[in-house]
Amino acid sequence: MSMAQDFTLRVNGKALQLRATADTPLLWALRDHLKLTGTKFGCGQGLCGACTVHLDGAAIRSCTVEIGGLAGAEITTIEALAAAPDNPVIRAWDEGDVPQCGYCQPGQIMAAAAFLKDNPTPSREEIRGAMTNLCRCGTYQQIEAAIARAAELVAAKGRSA
Amino acid sequence: MMTSEPSAPLSAVSRRTLLQLVAGSGLCLAAGPALAADAAATGFGVYLRIAPDGGIRIETPNAEMGQGTYDGLAKIVVEELDADWQRVEIALSGENPGMVNPRLRGQTTGNSEAVRGYFPLLSTAGAAAREMLVAAAAARWGVAPEACRTEAGMVTNGNRRIGYGALAEAAARLPVPQTPTLKARADYRLLGRDMARKETAAKVRGHAVYGIDVERPGMKLAALAMPDAAYGSFAARGLEAARAADGVVAVVPVRGGHAVVADDWWTAKKAAALISFEAEGAAPLSTDGLNAALRAMMADLSAPAGLAFGVEGGKDLAASRAAVAAAEKGAAKRLSAEFSVPYLAHGTLEPMCCTAQMVDGLLTLWAPTQGPGTLAALAQKLSGLAADKVVIHRTFLGGGFGRRWNSDYGQQAIELAMALPGTPVKLIWSREQDGQHDFYRPASMARIDAGLTADGSIAYWNSRIVGQSLIQAWRPGAGLDAPDYSLQSNVYYQVTARHQESSAVDLPVPIGYWRSVAHMPNAFFTETVIDELALLAGMDPLAFRLQNVDAPRSRAVLEKLGKMMGWPHPGGTDVGHGVALTNGYDSYCAVGARVRRDGKLLRVEKLWAVMDCGFALEPENVRRQVMGAMAFGLGPMLEGQVVFEGGVANTASIGAIGALTPNGMPLIEVELLADGGKLGGAGEVAVPGVAPAVCNALVAAGGPRVRALPLTTAGLDVVV
Numbered sequence: 031m032s033m034a035q036d037f038t039l040r041v042n043g044k045a046l047q048l049r050a051t052a053d054t055p056l057l058w059a060l061r062d063h064l065k066l067t068g069t070k071f072g073c074g075q076g077l078c079g080a081c082t083v084h085l086d087g088a089a090i091r092s093c094t095v096e097i098g099g100l101a102g103a104e105i106t107t108i109e110a111l112a113a114a115p116d117n118p119v120i121r122a123w124d125e126g127d128v129p130q131c132g133y134c135q136p137g138q139i140m141a142a143a144a145f146l147k148d149n150p151t152p153s154r155e156e157i158r159g160a161m162t163n164l165c166r167c168g169t170y171q172q173i174e175a176a177i178a179r180a181a182e183l184v185a186a187k188g189r190s191a
Numbered sequence: 192m193m194t195s196e197p198s199a200p201l202s203a204v205s206r207r208t209l210l211q212l213v214a215g216s217g218l219c220l221a222a223g224p225a226l227a228a229d230a231a232a233t234g235f236g237v238y239l240r241i242a243p244d245g246g247i248r249i250e251t252p253n254a255e256m257g258q259g260t261y262d263g264l265a266k267i268v269v270e271e272l273d274a275d276w277q278r279v280e281i282a283l284s285g286e287n288p289g290m291v292n293p294r295l296r297g298q299t300t301g302n303s304e305a306v307r308g309y310f311p312l313l314s315t316a317g318a319a320a321r322e323m324l325v326a327a328a329a330a331r332w333g334v335a336p337e338a339c340r341t342e343a344g345m346v347t348n349g350n351r352r353i354g355y356g357a358l359a360e361a362a363a364r365l366p367v368p369q370t371p372t373l374k375a376r377a378d379y380r381l382l383g384r385d386m387a388r389k390e391t392a393a394k395v396r397g398h399a400v401y402g403i404d405v406e407r408p409g410m411k412l413a414a415l416a417m418p419d420a421a422y423g424s425f426a427a428r429g430l431e432a433a434r435a436a437d438g439v440v441a442v443v444p445v446r447g448g449h450a451v452v453a454d455d456w457w458t459a460k461k462a463a464a465l466i467s468f469e470a471e472g473a474a475p476l477s478t479d480g481l482n483a484a485l486r487a488m489m490a491d492l493s494a495p496a497g498l499a500f501g502v503e504g505g506k507d508l509a510a511s512r513a514a515v516a517a518a519e520k521g522a523a524k525r526l527s528a529e530f531s532v533p534y535l536a537h538g539t540l541e542p543m544c545c546t547a548q549m550v551d552g553l554l555t556l557w558a559p560t561q562g563p564g565t566l567a568a569l570a571q572k573l574s575g576l577a578a579d580k581v582v583i584h585r586t587f588l589g590g591g592f593g594r595r596w597n598s599d600y601g602q603q604a605i606e607l608a609m610a611l612p613g614t615p616v617k618l619i620w621s622r623e624q625d626g627q628h629d630f631y632r633p634a635s636m637a638r639i640d641a642g643l644t645a646d647g648s649i650a651y652w653n654s655r656i657v658g659q660s661l662i663q664a665w666r667p668g669a670g671l672d673a674p675d676y677s678l679q680s681n682v683y684y685q686v687t688a689r690h691q692e693s694s695a696v697d698l699p700v701p702i703g704y705w706r707s708v709a710h711m712p713n714a715f716f717t718e719t720v721i722d723e724l725a726l727l728a729g730m731d732p733l734a735f736r737l738q739n740v741d742a743p744r745s746r747a748v749l750e751k752l753g754k755m756m757g758w759p760h761p762g763g764t765d766v767g768h769g770v771a772l773t774n775g776y777d778s779y780c781a782v783g784a785r786v787r788r789d790g791k792l793l794r795v796e797k798l799w800a801v802m803d804c805g806f807a808l809e810p811e812n813v814r815r816q817v818m819g820a821m822a823f824g825l826g827p828m829l830e831g832q833v834v835f836e837g838g839v840a841n842t843a844s845i846g847a848i849g850a851l852t853p854n855g856m857p858l859i860e861v862e863l864l865a866d867g868g869k870l871g872g873a874g875e876v877a878v879p880g881v882a883p884a885v886c887n888a889l890v891a892a893g894g895p896r897v898r899a900l901p902l903t904t905a906g907l908d909v910v911v
Binding site: 069 | 391399400403811822845
């Protein structure tokens with residue numbers, strides 16, 4: 031079994047220290063070591079998307095990424111989006127009252143935010159094709175509508191800027 | 192018809208459990224033990240507090256797992272209180288014997304009973320508090336209470352106004368009115384309207400605390416080692432290796448296996464993987480063996496059987512069988528059909544988890560639970576502690592669906608706390624364990640014989656349903672000849688002669704409540720037969736239902752559904768439409784489906800539902816409950832089935848439980864009808880109709896008649 035060692039992770043713009051084994055999944059480093067519990071554990075199998083965070087801007091499933099390979103990487107979690115003033119994705123989720131149980135929603139939001147960065151003006155079909163995170167409450171229609179709304183907010187911001 | 196709800200008799204509620212108007216530090220008091228002790232000491236109740244600044248705090252007694260009762264139940268109090276909704280803060284209560292749901296006789300969340308159960312209590316509490324506040328204001332001004340009005344947290348008299356916060360202390364000293372006047376529905380300001388939900392912001396930002404998010408000072412994390420098999424007898428190997436692994440604090444025997452404790456969950460999980468299990472005794476039954484037992488019971492008419500209420504021959508099994516056999520002889524057309532449905536897993540996205548700590552003879556739990564009352568009783572039994580030495584705080588639930596009605600994971604956390612006094616321990620199951628150690632929706636089989644008169648009415652209905660009984664699972668020894676709701680279908684049609692029997696099969700699979708419980712299999716059986724009867728009669732399936740339903744509200748939801756769907760639809764070879772009716776929980780729900788068939792590939796393109804729950808407290812929330820329920824029912828009917836091999840379930844992966852993905856989500860349209868009557872449940876009733884509606888649509892699309900779920904077992908490819 032590997033021994034615990036010191037790691038520095040760049041999370042939400044800050045360098046954070048933790049002591050763990052190199053095979054620790056990023057998910058558990060965030061949750062247990064750094065106490066960033068907005069990122070959720072759903073399956074540990076890379077399937078459900080509840081643990082979605084951004085790694086250098088791209089959406090990844092943090093349960094399948096070991097911290098040993100993350101030196102120099104920039105990690106962004108739901109806590110950063112939540113702290114940002116008037117984040118369009120967060121706002122769209124608020125306006126649409128999207129959550130039911132809510133457990134998958136931080137991961138859904140992280141997946142949506144990365145998607146919108148790549149495709150700020152998606153069609154409904156493109157949204158449907160891009161989102162793969164599970165929601166056991168079945169809020170998929172509300173999620174799709176919220177992503178479309180977030181795209182509108184981004185576009186409106188672009189016009190006013 | 193607009194009515195007001197019946198109020199709860201206050202003598203039955205007791206003053207202590209009714210309301211608490213706390214002056215001074217009202218909003219600062221902690222939940223849990225402090226609340227309970229304070230309630231007892233001051234002789235007031237549990238749901239409502241008003242702070243001097245007019246802030247309102249509602250302690251909500253129910254689990255919040257996506258049904259929206261967090262806001263919904265609070266609104267019931269606030270509606271009658273006439274407080275300002277913007278000034279209301281909601282908190283999840285702890286376990287509290289004063290917060291029993293009268294319909295469930297426990298502080299339990301299930302059977303779509305939250306609103307139905309708590310409405311009389313909460314509305315009465317709000318109305319009583321309002322009358323006390325008015326009385327306090329009236330006394331202060333020297334006017335009659337009848338001369339005062341209330342609005343948005345203020346009592347007014349002419350031009351005079353005073354806020355509830357300034358009145359709370361004086362009001363709390365007044366007698367509690369025994370029969371406060373409740374509003375008529377027509378006068379509601381909050382209920383019946385949609386408003387932004389209070390818990391949304393925290394859930395969206397990752398701040399909402401679920402069971403898995405509990406943090407305590409000095410907390411350790413625990414992972415489990417359990418056998419792969421859901422049932423059977425096993426011996427653990429490798430405990431010493433786990434104890435010796437880096438970072439392991441303790442290995443503790445717990446219900447079903449061993450828990451490994453470390454500073455972080457990943458370390459604990461890796462060490463838990465060093466523990467293995469060896470089968471003892473005979474190999475546990477596989478699905479083939481389970482199905483053989485069900486088939487044998489289906490054929491064994493000498494086995495004890497329970498009868499549904501209201502059948503021919505009363506409770507006399509032989510007389511009832513004879514009466515329906517006689518009716519069968521006189522029928523113009525007959526059919527006989529056999530059905531089966533599989534075991535299903537819940538798959539809450541948050542795996543089972545619970546935190547517990549034992550300090551100086553006080554056991555504290557932080558639990559995402561649907562059954563805090565049950566958990567408290569279990570904690571007392573396991574620890575030997577008195578009721579006041581067990582404290583249960585509740586968190587949000589990352590899905591419940593009936594799974595968190597069980598206390599198995601709570602028991603493990605209690606055992607950990609007892610083994611490690613002083614240390615708070617958070618236990619988290621792996622996904623594999625969650626899928627392999629579920630309390631599964633029981634499999635069942637059915638045979639239904641039914642027939643028609645010459646004019647297309649239903650001459651007889653003879654059903655036999657067999658499976659594991661939930662009643663037997665919870666109350667072993669309950670009479671096998673009693674009506675067993677877990678194995679009985681409701682038939683919402685006029686039937687001339689009816690015989691409905693069920694027999695329980697004793698099998699080792701752990702079973703439990705699963706969103707909509709027996710309604711889902713039984714609606715599949717019943718609404719398939721109704722469709723087959725319509726085709727046998729040469730009638731349109733919707734027209735046949737409208738001709739034969741036994742309640743006006745069933746007719747109304749079906750008629751509305753037909754309008755939404757643009758009924759009638761001619762059958763085709765690729766696209767088909769189907770309908771189903773599934774009432775329950777005092778609600779009425781008609782479901783429609785449109786499917787597209789491309790060779791063996793089936794896609795559910797659209798679902799419709801019309802729901803009448805009497806009165807929707809929060810209409811948009813009800814619509815979303817219906818949508819979510821339909822999505823919850825769709826995935827499993829397409830491809831969900833728990834298969835056991837030597838007792839090991841095939842559901843170790845979240846991808847194997849029939850969870851609907853975004854790609855499989857059809858467009859769903861929901862409309863509500865409000866009959867204005869009794870309140871009905873909203874969270875479950877739309878689950879069951881999906882399977883028969885889709886199967887009926889498949890036939891209309893030229894596909895096969897499917898009588899065994901999931902659809903994949905009929906050789907179809909599906910989009911889930």
